[in-house]
Amino acid sequence: MKTIAKTGNEAMAYAMKQINPDVVAAYPITPATEIVQIFSNYVADGEVDTEFVAVESEHSALSACVGASLAGGRVMTSTASQGLALMHEILYIAAGNRLPIVIALVNRSLSAPINIHCDHSDTMGSREAGWMQLYCANSQEAYDSLIIALKVAEQTAVPAIVSTDAFIISHAMERLEVLEDEEVQRFIGEYKPRFSALDLENPKTFGPLDLQDYFFEHKRAQIDDFSKVLGTYNKVAQEYAELSGRYYPALEEYKTDDADVAIFTAGSTADTAKEVVDGLREQGRKMGLVRMRMWRPLPVEEIKAALGKFKAVAVMDRSDTMADFGGPVFLETRGILYDAKKKPLLTDYVYGLGGRNIDISDILRVYDEIEQVVKQGKIDKLITYLGVRGEE
Amino acid sequence: MSMKFDRPMNWKELPAGCLIDEAATSLRFKTGDWRSMRPIWDAEKCIHCLFCWITCPDTAITVQDGKMTGIDYDYCKGCGICAVICPPKASAIDMVREEK
Numbered sequence: 001m002k003t004i005a006k007t008g009n010e011a012m013a014y015a016m017k018q019i020n021p022d023v024v025a026a027y028p029i030t031p032a033t034e035i036v037q038i039f040s041n042y043v044a045d046g047e048v049d050t051e052f053v054a055v056e057s058e059h060s061a062l063s064a065c066v067g068a069s070l071a072g073g074r075v076m077t078s079t080a081s082q083g084l085a086l087m088h089e090i091l092y093i094a095a096g097n098r099l100p101i102v103i104a105l106v107n108r109s110l111s112a113p114i115n116i117h118c119d120h121s122d123t124m125g126s127r128e129a130g131w132m133q134l135y136c137a138n139s140q141e142a143y144d145s146l147i148i149a150l151k152v153a154e155q156t157a158v159p160a161i162v163s164t165d166a167f168i169i170s171h172a173m174e175r176l177e178v179l180e181d182e183e184v185q186r187f188i189g190e191y192k193p194r195f196s197a198l199d200l201e202n203p204k205t206f207g208p209l210d211l212q213d214y215f216f217e218h219k220r221a222q223i224d225d226f227s228k229v230l231g232t233y234n235k236v237a238q239e240y241a242e243l244s245g246r247y248y249p250a251l252e253e254y255k256t257d258d259a260d261v262a263i264f265t266a267g268s269t270a271d272t273a274k275e276v277v278d279g280l281r282e283q284g285r286k287m288g289l290v291r292m293r294m295w296r297p298l299p300v301e302e303i304k305a306a307l308g309k310f311k312a313v314a315v316m317d318r319s320d321t322m323a324d325f326g327g328p329v330f331l332e333t334r335g336i337l338y339d340a341k342k343k344p345l346l347t348d349y350v351y352g353l354g355g356r357n358i359d360i361s362d363i364l365r366v367y368d369e370i371e372q373v374v375k376q377g378k379i380d381k382l383i384t385y386l387g388v389r390g391e392e
Numbered sequence: 393m394s395m396k397f398d399r400p401m402n403w404k405e406l407p408a409g410c411l412i413d414e415a416a417t418s419l420r421f422k423t424g425d426w427r428s429m430r431p432i433w434d435a436e437k438c439i440h441c442l443f444c445w446i447t448c449p450d451t452a453i454t455v456q457d458g459k460m461t462g463i464d465y466d467y468c469k470g471c472g473i474c475a476v477i478c479p480p481k482a483s484a485i486d487m488v489r490e491e492k
Binding site for chain 1 (some may be wrong): 401406408415
């Protein structure tokens, strides 16, 4: 274990280097991050054995990854925002074929208007694609999560997206503890693919037409495999904690034991909110934080148990569903809590779109307002757009 | 795992992914029942030029020792290309309506 200083992008590229995948196919569409560029330096310098395939679009990048994964390789790529949108079609193909590809992703808003800063609309727009999704709160977690996600993906044959918040994590230099290369290799182990298109002794048929008679059965089986991801994740996260000393639950609770109210949010904002909670605790206000880390598959029982004990919860969504009903985390959380025996009053704060800054005073305002909700015993405003001009 | 095709499998029996764990399984998919027009081959008239063998999209023309031997109705979809391509002087293939 050694301590180094790295940005979120460098941390993810470094994890990719230590994983040393067989194939990385990528294309740097705007707004791509430098993850692939840093990784391609490792390739050029001979520090990895990876076959680096430079393609002509993100659609082709993930398509090349699908081919390499079908051939039995350990495969990774990186993208952000429009790049993920362009990969959208192939996300489903990778997941349907059970190819454990891992994407190191930086969350950036989707155009229009054109923007390269953080929100979660890119990955939230792909949440039905059949990929595991992990949202990280800092660079350390991004590094660790890529290693964990790769192992979970390969054990469950479910592909994974590990994401960080654009600029806030991706470009910010942080202190980071990293494992030795050999430790990472020993942890992830040798990849033993379930099949290989290059296995000429045992020819198989890949990607055949699948109509009314079998498509539904294949999808049902995929959904069933997806339901095993959380259990595998819990096991692998525990193994990783034993190796590194860092444990990452699918859902993180911070100072929630005696709390009356909590914020439920994801990414770097959760780390900021921890600072706010610490300050509130000093004032004797019983407030906590629940951090959504795994969003696919949904840790349903964990969310129900964690949020059910509060009087009120403010969800903070860094994207909107355009359903005129708030953000995706809010919508799905409401669904999860519907049949909970005890459930909190639930409000939604859509914030930080296009990288709009979210600071301690904004989060403090949310805590003040949910405290008010508890006092009144009712919600005045279900969905608030936080930090947008014309709304205060 | 060997896949069985004698009855429709349920989702728990399928191999992971949209994978068929063997090759050339399309041989078991008899497309002949799509046919509404049936090619009838006249062995007497046939000159064994094998134009039909080359052009058949379903490899449904059977050949032995360089000679045409007939039509494989398990796979022939009745497209009629063989009847069109057959040289007019020979005109060895007629298309007739498929009977129930």
